[in-house]
Amino acid sequence: DGGITQSPKYLFRKEGQNVTLSCEQNLNHDAMYWYRQDPGQGLRLIYYSQIVNDFQKGDIAEGYSVSREKKESFPLTVTSAQKNPTAFYLCASSTASQDEKLFFGSGTQLSVL
Amino acid sequence: RKEVEQDPGPFNVPEGATVAFNCTYSNSASQSFFWYRQDCRKEPKLLMSVYSSGNEDGRFTAQLNRASQYISLLIRDSKLSDSATYLCVATRGGKLIFGQGTELSVKP
Numbered sequence: 001d002g003g004i005t006q007s008p009k010y011l012f013r014k015e016g017q018n019v020t021l022s023c024e025q026n027l028n029h030d031a032m033y034w035y036r037q038d039p040g041q042g043l044r045l046i047y048y049s050q051i052v053n054d055f056q057k058g059d060i061a062e063g064y065s066v067s068r069e070k071k072e073s074f075p076l077t078v079t080s081a082q083k084n085p086t087a088f089y090l091c092a093s094s095t096a097s098q099d100e101k102l103f104f105g106s107g108t109q110l111s112v113l
Numbered sequence: 114r115k116e117v118e119q120d121p122g123p124f125n126v127p128e129g130a131t132v133a134f135n136c137t138y139s140n141s142a143s144q145s146f147f148w149y150r151q152d153c154r155k156e157p158k159l160l161m162s163v164y165s166s167g168n169e170d171g172r173f174t175a176q177l178n179r180a181s182q183y184i185s186l187l188i189r190d191s192k193l194s195d196s197a198t199y200l201c202v203a204t205r206g207g208k209l210i211f212g213q214g215t216e217l218s219v220k221p
Contacts, residue, residue: 035211042117042200042211043157050207058208090156101147102209104156 002027006091006105012113013078013085021076021108023091030095032074033102036060037088046089049074078110086111115213116140119201122216130191134215136184136201143203143210146177148186151198151214160186160199191219 004025013019025032031050035043045058049068063082068074074093078085088109092102119136126132138146146163161168163175163184174187184201196219201212 031207033209040213042119042213045208045210048208088154101159101162102149102157104158106156107154109154 004091004093004103004105006089006108008108009106011108011110013110014113016080018077018079019110021078021089021091021110023074023076023105024072025074025093025103025105026072027093027103028071029093029103030071031093032068033092033094034058034064034066034074034076035090035092037090043090046076114139116205116210117201117203117212119199119212119215122198122214123218124215125218125220126191127220128191128193130219131187131189132191132217133188134186134199134201134217136186136212138182138184138201138203138210140203140205140210141182143182143205145204146184147202147209148173148175148184149200149202149211151200153198157200157211188217191217193219193221195219 007022033048034046037043044060046064047066049055065077090107091105094102117138148160149157150160151157163177167176172189176185198214198216200214
């Protein structure tokens with residue numbers, strides 16, 4: 001079955017540590033996105049990529065980094081520079097056409113130890 | 114001011130009620146609009162796109178008013194299973210911008 005897989009489901013980070021969240025899709029979608037969701041709030045865009053080897057900052061990119069070496073994969077690294085990383089992280093993909101419906105992974109809950 | 118703003122929740126309604134959610138967007142260049150549904154701690158799922166002429170899908174009706182930059186979602190004959198958070202979404206330059214969501218709780 002086609003879909004988006006995020007791992008791990010739960011992740012804990014120690015102070016000063018970088019952690020990487022995985023996102024893989026087999027939908028053959030060109031565009032991929034990372035969103036952050038805090039309790040009681042909507043989704044805020046961290047980074048997005050519309051083609052391989054290219055990505056753009058979203059509205060809250062500080063403290064995060066990404067890569068897009070393969071069409072299927074868009075990992076997100078939460079660096080030690082992100083001082084408030086505890087949140088629910090959602091990866092999504094789309095065909096990047098004008099009617100930009102997003103397909104989401106099941107999310108990763110990141111917490112700080 | 115948030116780029117996409119929704120009615121604050123939560124909405125608590127009895128089964129069978131009709132409930133309406135409102136949403137405004139500030140960027141007049143936004144082209145596409147959607148409603149997503151999100152269950153607690155799950156990923157959002159597309160409920161329906163919103164078209165200028167208005168569109169209906171069973172008990173759900175979406176409306177768009179570009180002049181007022183306003184989007185609405187009407188749910189008729191509410192079911193217990195409709196309890197969720199409803200997210201309004203507008204596109205901006207190839208990106209989807211989400212509202213903060215409105216929580217709906219349908220009670221027996």
